[in-house]
Amino acid sequence: MLELEDIQHYLLTRPKASIARYNFMSFRTAESGRKWLEAMMDTVGTVHSVNNGTETDMRWVTIAFTFNGLRKMGVDEVSLATFPEAFRQGMAARAAMFGDTGENHPDHWEDNITSPDLHAVVILFARDAEECERCIQRHQEYIDLSPGVEILSSVHLEPVPPFDYIHEHFGYRDRITYMSIEGMDIEPTPGSLPASKPGEFFLGYPDETGVIPIMPQPEILTKNGSFLGYRKMQEHVGRFRDFLKANGKTEEEQELVAAKMMGRWRKSGAPLVLCPHKDDPAIGYDDQRNNNFDYEKMDPHGYACPLGAHVRRMNVRDNRISQIMNRRLMIRRGGTYGPALPEGAPEDGANRGVAVFGGCADLTRQFEFLVSVWATDPEFHELNEKDPFIGNHDGTFDMVIPNRPIKKKLKTLPAFTTVKGGAYFFLPGLKGLRYLASLGK
Amino acid sequence: MSQREWENPQAVAIPKDSNNWEMGRYGPVWPKTPACYGFTVIARVKPGKAETLRNYGHIITKALQGSPHVLAPLKLHYLRWVLFDNDTRFMYQGIFDTDFDKYTEDAIALFTATGINTAFENLEGFPEDWKTNKDGFIKFIRDHQCPSFMEYGEYPFVSSDEIKKALKLKAAFSEMLDQMQ
Numbered sequence: 106m107l108e109l110e111d112i113q114h115y116l117l118t119r120p121k122a123s124i125a126r127y128n129f130m131s132f133r134t135a136e137s138g139r140k141w142l143e144a145m146m147d148t149v150g151t152v153h154s155v156n157n158g159t160e161t162d163m164r165w166v167t168i169a170f171t172f173n174g175l176r177k178m179g180v181d182e183v184s185l186a187t188f189p190e191a192f193r194q195g196m197a198a199r200a201a202m203f204g205d206t207g208e209n210h211p212d213h214w215e216d217n218i219t220s221p222d223l224h225a226v227v228i229l230f231a232r233d234a235e236e237c238e239r240c241i242q243r244h245q246e247y248i249d250l251s252p253g254v255e256i257l258s259s260v261h262l263e264p265v266p267p268f269d270y271i272h273e274h275f276g277y278r279d280r281i282t283y284m285s286i287e288g289m290d291i292e293p294t295p296g297s298l299p300a301s302k303p304g305e306f307f308l309g310y311p312d313e314t315g316v317i318p319i320m321p322q323p324e325i326l327t328k329n330g331s332f333l334g335y336r337k338m339q340e341h342v343g344r345f346r347d348f349l350k351a352n353g354k355t356e357e358e359q360e361l362v363a364a365k366m367m368g369r370w371r372k373s374g375a376p377l378v379l380c381p382h383k384d385d386p387a388i389g390y391d392d393q394r395n396n397n398f399d400y401e402k403m404d405p406h407g408y409a410c411p412l413g414a415h416v417r418r419m420n421v422r423d424n425r426i427s428q429i430m431n432r433r434l435m436i437r438r439g440g441t442y443g444p445a446l447p448e449g450a451p452e453d454g455a456n457r458g459v460a461v462f463g464g465c466a467d468l469t470r471q472f473e474f475l476v477s478v479w480a481t482d483p484e485f486h487e488l489n490e491k492d493p494f495i496g497n498h499d500g501t502f503d504m505v506i507p508n509r510p511i512k513k514k515l516k517t518l519p520a521f522t523t524v525k526g527g528a529y530f531f532l533p534g535l536k537g538l539r540y541l542a543s544l545g546k
Numbered sequence: 547m548s549q550r551e552w553e554n555p556q557a558v559a560i561p562k563d564s565n566n567w568e569m570g571r572y573g574p575v576w577p578k579t580p581a582c583y584g585f586t587v588i589a590r591v592k593p594g595k596a597e598t599l600r601n602y603g604h605i606i607t608k609a610l611q612g613s614p615h616v617l618a619p620l621k622l623h624y625l626r627w628v629l630f631d632n633d634t635r636f637m638y639q640g641i642f643d644t645d646f647d648k649y650t651e652d653a654i655a656l657f658t659a660t661g662i663n664t665a666f667e668n669l670e671g672f673p674e675d676w677k678t679n680k681d682g683f684i685k686f687i688r689d690h691q692c693p694s695f696m697e698y699g700e701y702p703f704v705s706s707d708e709i710k711k712a713l714k715l716k717a718a719f720s721e722m723l724d725q726m727q
Contacts, residue, residue: 191571202569316678425618429655469571470651470680477571478648487643487705 107288107303107310111329111534114150115167115228116306116436116464117289122165122230124237125440127260127460128244129216130225135179135545137253138224142168142178142542144247145227149535165230168538169333169530171195174224179544180326188321188531191468192332195219196527202473204481204497209524215337215456216258218526223257226335226530234263260337260460265445270372273441273459274340275494275521277367278374278389282396282420284436296397298431306436306466307331313431318466326541329534334435334463334472337442337526338495343452345521352515360384362515365506366493368414376416381409401425407507413490418479426486433479435463435471458522468529494521556580557698570647572684580699582623584641587690595668596633602665603627609660616660619652620644623706636669643705646687654683 107117114120132138148166155165170178172193176185191199197211197219205211211219229244231237248254265274272278285291285300293300304312308320309328321327353359364370364377364384373389378398380388388394401423404410410417421427443457465471479485480492483502490504491497498520506513533541558579567574576583591599610616621643628637646653657663658677666672671690673682701709 199569202571314677318678318680425615427619427652428659429652432651432655473571474648474651482648484644484648487707 107286107307108329108534109152111536112151112307113167113532113534114152114155114165115438115462115532116331117152117286118155120150120155120165120230122232123264124231124234125262126229126231126237126241127262128227128229129218129223129257129259130174130227131220131222131255131257132174132177132224133253133255135177137251138174138178139542139544141247141251141254142538144250146535146538146542149538150230151535167228167230167532168225169228169532170225170541171223171528171530173221175326175531175541177224178541180541184322184326189332189468191473192529192531196334196529199473200527202477203524203527204477204491205524205527206497207499208520209497211527214524214526216260216526218258218335218337218528220257223528226528260442262440262442262460265441265457272372274342274443274445274457275345276363276371277369278372281369281374281389284434294392294396295394296399298434301431301434304466305432305434305471306464308466312466313429323540326533326537327531328536330537331464331466331532332468332472333530333532334465334468334476335461335526335528335530336463336476336524337458337460338522339456339458339525340522341452341520342446342457344519348515348519348521365411366414366504366515368410368416377410377414378404399423408509411504411506412486413488413493413504415492415494418485418492419475421479433471433474435465435475438462438464456525458525460526462530464532491518493518497524552701552704554702555698555700556702557696559696560694562693562695570645572647572650573688575645575647576693578645578703579694579697580702581697582641582643582699582703582705583645584639584694585646585687586692586694587638587687588692589636589669589671589690591629591634591636592668592670596629599636599665599668600629600633602661605661606665617656620649620656621706643707650684651680654680 109117132141145166145168149168150165172185172188172195175188185193197214200206200211217223227244229237229240231240248256264271270278271280282297284306285293285297286303286306287300288303291300302313303310304317308330309317309324311317349359349362352362360371369376370380370384370389373384373386374395375385375389376395376398378400379385379394399422400410400417421430427433439459439461441457442460444455446453446455446457463472476495480495481497483489483491488505489502491502493504496502498518500517500519502518504515504518506515560576560579567577569575623641623643626639628639629635630637654663663676666676667674672686673679676683
């Protein structure tokens with residue numbers, strides 16, 4: 106049974122909030138960090154507090170630590186050595202594996218995210234802009250009470266227009282598939298995998314192998330915790346819109362190109378496998394239908410959804426490629442930052458994009474595999490392609506659109522995104538947070 | 547791969563070690579050669595366990611007869627299992643289209659399903675808790691891997707999927723010609 110009163114809410118529920126602020130924190134001393142954490146404890150949200158939240162309730166805070174942060178808080182070296190290699194190294198040190206080279210290289214990352222003094226992230230959620238200001242003020246008050254605690258940087262996330270559907274800057278509808286976990290009473294939608302074993306996302310529970318994986322120590326710190334992979338990606342909207350125009354003569358053709366790259370229609374999220382020629386919002390907005398498909402039986406050659414499309418890469422639905430899809434899942438959170446680029450407006454160079462967290466129990470098996478293998482490996486499916494959106498494109502890769510009689514090619518895809526930040530965090534349970542706050546006493 | 551690279555056999559000499567090798571999720575990744583990817587794992591057999599190990603030849607043959615495509619995700623070309631030095635040592639040689647690092651967890655799952663991992667329990671140094679200790683399994687493979695210093699490919703870099711596709715096309719053309727008689 107999931108210990109819902111101990112697990113932070115972040116990966117399990119979505120608060121009724123449309124705005125979020127990521128504050129990346131640094132502590133000059135262990136004591137200042139602990140004092141700040143102690144003061145913040147009452148505001149950390151669990152599933153229970155989020156679902157029962159009131160107008161003025163600020164218990165929607167999420168707190169996670171980097172490896173350096175755990176060390177700064179005073180976790181002993183013997184315990185620190187039990188944490189996984191990837192988490193200890195940090196994402197920037199593993200950049201080459203992700204293909205984060207050239208413009209994506211960590212040297213160009215923003216927000217001081219590669220600073221060795223990045224110790225924690227606190228995520229503040231708010232219902233609207235006014236509440237967000239209030240939360241930021243409240244948080245600043247906590248910081249002022251704890252000298253030695255500073256905000257290294259912040260990322261502000263809010264939805265972009267049009268507001269009639271949730272989407273990112275390229276216009277793709279988001280939050281269609283979601284994880285269901287045993288014990289959470291959420292039925293998987295038709296076509297989804299069966300509900301996941303909790304150990305795929307939370308430490309201290311059996312995972313899909315049926316056993317509880319070895320946990321980092323001490324257990325009081327790590328039980329009910331998760332690992333988070335953070336990626337900040339700038340989205341080059343003008344470049345994307347130009348690409349659509351260059352590859353489609355009419356708006357209809359352009360929408361089809363957009364759909365072929367993603368694997369779902371842009372506005373409705375309807376999967377290409379179920380409606381390969383025309384968007385069908387009725388399917389897109391019906392949870393009983395929008396996930397009810399596979400590729401192995403329904404579309405083995407990719408005539409509906411290209412083999413290299415983003416959603417097909419991230420969730421292969423094909424036993425010929427992987428029989429352990431249930432071990433390659435992660436819970437995605439995050440949102441859009443930066444101003445919208447109005448339709449028809451020329452590229453203005455503003456810093457806009459998505460900042461996402463991927464939650465899982467095993468960063469290497471889950472998060473790193475999805476990004477470094479299925480997204481960026483040209484040998485995926487022997488396509489000699491990269492993910493159209495998150496592959497580290499340099500203008501030399503094409504994308505094949507299987508078609509009868511002759512396949513089509515989208516030639517020389519530019520980089521539509523640039524990686525502007527990344528880090529690994531550990532998201533403790535409440536007992537884990539209290540343990541950290543109590544170290545040194 | 548350039549268009550007709552497969553037409554001319556190629557050999558490549560591989561350095562003993564290199565700082566230039568790509569870093570994978572679990573360590574350095576040996577580069578792809580004209581013989582694609584592969585590993586040669588050599589280990590000592592636990593005393594008295596050679597016959598148990600040898601019997602796995604039958605077990606795995608049977609497992610594959612039941613589901614011939616079970617190893618598909620690993621893109622295997624060939625496997626050779628050898629007992630030598632008077633049955634005191636075991637060599638596992640595999641040639642794949644995927645490198646071990648990228649599909650490690652798939653390999654572990656598939657080896658478990660086909661009984662291959664249980665066969666390895668008869669080797670000295672193989673972690674007893676391999677079912678939950680993925681890192682231990684990977685360490686065993688990497689510690690016992692003997693990298694090649696030269697590899698040759700008759701049809702360089704060609705994947706087993708490409709070969710099967712070519713054979714299917716050939717059969718289809720043959721059928722087409724027959725139907726046109």
